[in-house]
Amino acid sequence: MGTLEESVKHAHWRVLHQLDPAAAQIPHRRRCCWTRGHGAVGLALACSFLAAVLGFGLHVNLSPSAPPGLYRSVTGTPTRGTWVAACVSPKAAALAHARGYLLSGSCPGGVEPVLKPVVAIAGDVVELGPDAVTVNGQRLPRSASATLDSSGRSLPHAVWGRHVVGSDELWLVSTRVANSWDSRYLGPVSLSQVRTVAQPVWTVD
Helix, strand or coil, X not given: CCCCCCCCCCCCCCCCCCCCHHHHHHHHHHHHCCCXXXXXXXXXXXXXXXXXXXXXXXXXECCCCCCCEEEEEECCCCCCXXXXXXXXXXXHHHHHHHHCCCCEEEECCCECXXXXXXXXXXXXXXXXXXXXXEECCEECCCCCCCCECCCCCECCCCCCEEEECCCCEEEECCCCCCCCCCHHHHCCEEHHHEEEEEEEEEECC
């Protein structure tokens, strides 16, 4: 397993909901209104904060699929409820690259890892349908699958039905937001695709 550097540093999340270009320009306009002195002070504070974060081996997550805040990479076997940074399959990476779902990175296919929670491990029974994901008989909230992405393109999904999680597999599903590109569309993730376990240090929920 590697580090969180690519998956939790400004993680990309424009899968099913794209930011309004006009809204994206608003912070830029505000920054232009700062005085030169305020800009210098702000930059110095930002650099100091970043140096402190990196010095402690922490990484920043801004993706709504996971609680925003600081995380650290830890060793260990992923279990239900833990957060992991994982690479998607080469086939999924090709789709992500072509459609702009993920930023460039060091995973196979040239994309960044994704940061998602583990909802099912080896031996668990996952039932996947268009309306919900069920794990060992427990229905996950807000786990319906979308049929189209934000651009109106057909969104491939994993095979509907009952799945018994294999010994080297995990299912990753984030129910925090409706636009999480996870095992509902990618299917199970191999343990070999997991870069690291991500431990929250300080988050805002």
